[in-house]
Amino acid sequence: MGEKADLTRRNYLTAGSAVLGSSLIAGCSGDSSDPSTTATGTGTTGESDTSTPTDDGSYTASIAPVGDVAFDSVPQNVFTMYNQYADMLVALNHGDAVNSMFVPDMAGPSMNHYYERLGGVSFEWEELPNPYNNFSKEFFYSLDSDVHLLDPAWAITQENWDVTDIEEIADNVGPFFGNFYSGTHSEPQAPYGESYQYYTLWDLFGRVATVFQERNRYEQLRAVHEDLVNTIQTDLPPKEERPTAVRVTLGDGQFWTYHLNRPGFWLADTRPLAANDAFGDETWDGLWGSVGYETMAEADPDVILHLWGMTPRYDMETVREKLTSHNVGSELSAVKNDRVYAHGMRYHGPIMNLFQIEMTAKQLYPDIFGAWPTYQDGDHYPEIPSDEQLFDRDRVAEIITEG
Template identity: 60%
Template sequence: MTNSTDGGRGPTRRRYLAGSAAALSGLLAGCTGGDADDGTTPNDDAPATERDTTATDSSETTTAASGGPYTATLAPAGEVSFDAVPESVFTVFSQYPDMCVALGHGDAVNAMYVPEMAGTTMNHYYDRLEGVSFEWEGLPDPLSDGLPKELLYDLDSDVHLVDPAWASTQKGWSAGDVDEVADAVGPWFGNFYSGTNADAPDGYAADYQHYTLWELFGAVADVFQERERYEALASVHEEMLSTVEQGLPPRSERPTAVRVTYSGDQFYTYHLNEPGYWLADTRPLGANDAFAEKDWGQLWGTVGMEAMAEADPDVVLHLWGMTPNYDMAEVRQSLADDPVGGQLSAVQNDRVYAQGMRYQGPLMNLFQLEATAKQLYPEQFGEWPGYEAGQPYPEIPEDERLFDREQVASVVRGDGQ
C-alpha cells in the first residue's frame, strides 16, 4: 500500500485520504438503531416506495478501471484511497458482510457481530440462491468484550467497514483512537447513524450525511471495484420496488401493523415507516403503523400487553423471528396462552409473522421485502407460506416470487465476468 502523510502524524501504513468529514469524531453506541432505504415516510395514498438510484455521485467517487490507486467516498470517513482491492475486511453489523457476499468478496470478512446468529440467518436466505453461501464459522465477534483495539491490530485489516463516529463512542475509545487505527492499520468506511437517520456524535455531526441502504451498498461496491455487480443488483431492487408500488392498495385499505420483539410480558416495539435503513424492509410497504403516534425518543420503545391490546393491530411482525434466537411456534403459543394476548386480532387470525434482522444488507433486504409484502398484503403479492424455525427461507412458487433468484445468484457468483 502507498504511504502518505496526514496532519504531521508521519507516514501511514495505508493511504487514507479524508475530506473535511475526516476531522469529525464521536457519539452514540447502541446495538439497536435504525436505518431505512431513503428516509422518506409514505403518506396517504402516495407510493410508499423509495427510489434509490445511484449510491454515490460520480463527482464523489473515482475508481480506477484496472490497477492503480482509486478512491471511494462515504461520510464520515470522507474520500478514502486504496492501492488495491481489500483482501481482509473488518465488519461489525451484518449489513456489511451481506454486502461483501453480494459483491463476491464474502471470504474477505474477518470478523462480525454475533456470527452464529447473523451468519446462520444470512445462509437461510442464501440457501435460495444457488452457489451462494457465507462461511461464518470461526469468525470473532468484535463486540463480545466491548470493541478491543487489540483485536483490530491483530486482524490487520485492509479496511474497516465500520462508522468511525460510532467507533469513537465505544467504551475505551476516543476520536484519537479512531485516527490511530486508521493510520496504523487501515481506514474506516462505514455509516451507522443512517440506520435511523439519528444525529451523529459531537465532532462528527457537522459533515455527517445520511444514506439509504442501497446508497451505502453502492459506496461499498466502489471499495471493492464492483460497480457492475452493484448496478445489476440495484436494478433488481428497483424493479421489485416498482412491483410493490403498483400492487399496494389505497392507504385506507391497508392493515394496521406493528413490528415488535416479544419478551416475557412486554414487547420491544419499532416504528414501521420512519427514516433509516433499519426499516428498509417495512417502510416501502406503507402499512398503517399502530404505534405511529408513539414518541419513544428513538426508533424503539416498550409496551405491555394491555397497550398492545388497545392498539390491537391486524398484523404483528416479529423482528428476529427468522434468526436462531426465536422459535415462532413458541412465541405464538405464548401469546395465545396469555389471557390478554390471546384476544389480539393478529393472534386469533394467525397473522403473527416471523421477520428477519434489522441489520440487513442488500441480499437480505430483497428477501425481507418480499416476505413483508406477502405478510401484509397476501391478496396483492401472494400468500406467505410461513417460516419454520431452523429452516431456510421458505420456498416460494416461481410465479409468486417478487424477484428472480437465479438472476441475483448469477450476479453474486459473477457469471460472465
C-alpha cells in the first residue's frame, strides 16, 4: 500500500449534529422513506478541479464540503460506498484499488455487463465487503484506506456517527473525498450546508481524477461524453413530439416513481434525453414517490423505464408478467405497445453513464437512434451494430487501458 494520504485542511465544523436515519437502499428495495429535503445549498459548479504536483510529488485536490486535500502519492487502497465511485476508478484504470462497495453482488455483475463491450476492461468485485452491512469506525480502521470516496455530510446521517468520528477517521486512517447530495440536489444537514456545492456527474469525476492524477484520461472520456450528448440533443424532436415516459420500479401493487429531468447526477442518464416526464409536476416528500395502478393509468406513459431492470435484483420477465396479468396494468399503452424496458442503475459512474444514455436514447427514440435490441435477464449489455452505436467502444476501451 502506498503512503497514507494526508489531509491538510478540513472544513469540518465542530457544531453538534442530529443523526438522521438512513435510506441508503431505498429505491432498490422499495423503501421510500428519506430524510432529505429540497435543496437550498450554495449552488452548482461546472468547474473541474486541477492540481499540479510539487517537486516532492505531493499535490492537492478539492471537493465540497471537504475542502482542499493534500496527497503525498496516488492512493492505492480506496474505500468506496456508492457505485459511481467504483465506476470512476475503473474508468481511470484504478479499479484494483477499490476495497469496498455498496451491494457488490448487485453492482459488480451490472458493471461488468457494460464492461463486456469494452475490450480489456473488467472489474473484480467478488471479494469486496459491503460497507452498508458494517458502517462502523472499526470497519474503517480494518480497511486502512488511503482515501474514502465518501461524503462526510452523508456519513454523519448514519447511526452512531457525528463530526468528531469523521475527524478521527480522517486523521488516523485517511481523508474523506466525496459529494453525495449532488445526486439529487437535496440539502445536507448541519454543519455542512453552508460549505456545500453541487456538481454534475462529470465534474465530480474530474475531481476524483485529480486525486488519482489521471486528468488526461478524464479529459478524453469527457470529450466522448460531450460528443454523445451533443449528437443526441442535435437530433431530438420538438418537445411536443417527444414521448411521455416514467422511470419506475414495480413493487407489490404499486410503482416507486422517480423523475427524469430534475437536477442531480442520479438523473445523468435520462435528463439529456429530455422526454416528457409523466410525473414531472409531482413533488414528493423524499427523493421518490409511489403511485398505484390507477394513477399510472391516468398518466398512461408511452414508455416505462424500469430502474434496476438490468441488475440481478429484478427479473424483467416477471415484471412484464405482473403488468400483463393485472387488469389495469395490461391496459397501459407502454405495456400494450411492448415499451416496458429494463433500465440501468441509478448509482452510475462515467462508463455506465455512456451506456445508459445510449440505452435510453434507443428506448425513447427508436426511429431516430435505432431500436433497442431484445434484452434477456442476466445478459450483458446487448451487442449493437457499429453503425448504430452512439459512441465508440474501442475508443473508450483504449482510453481506459492505454491512457
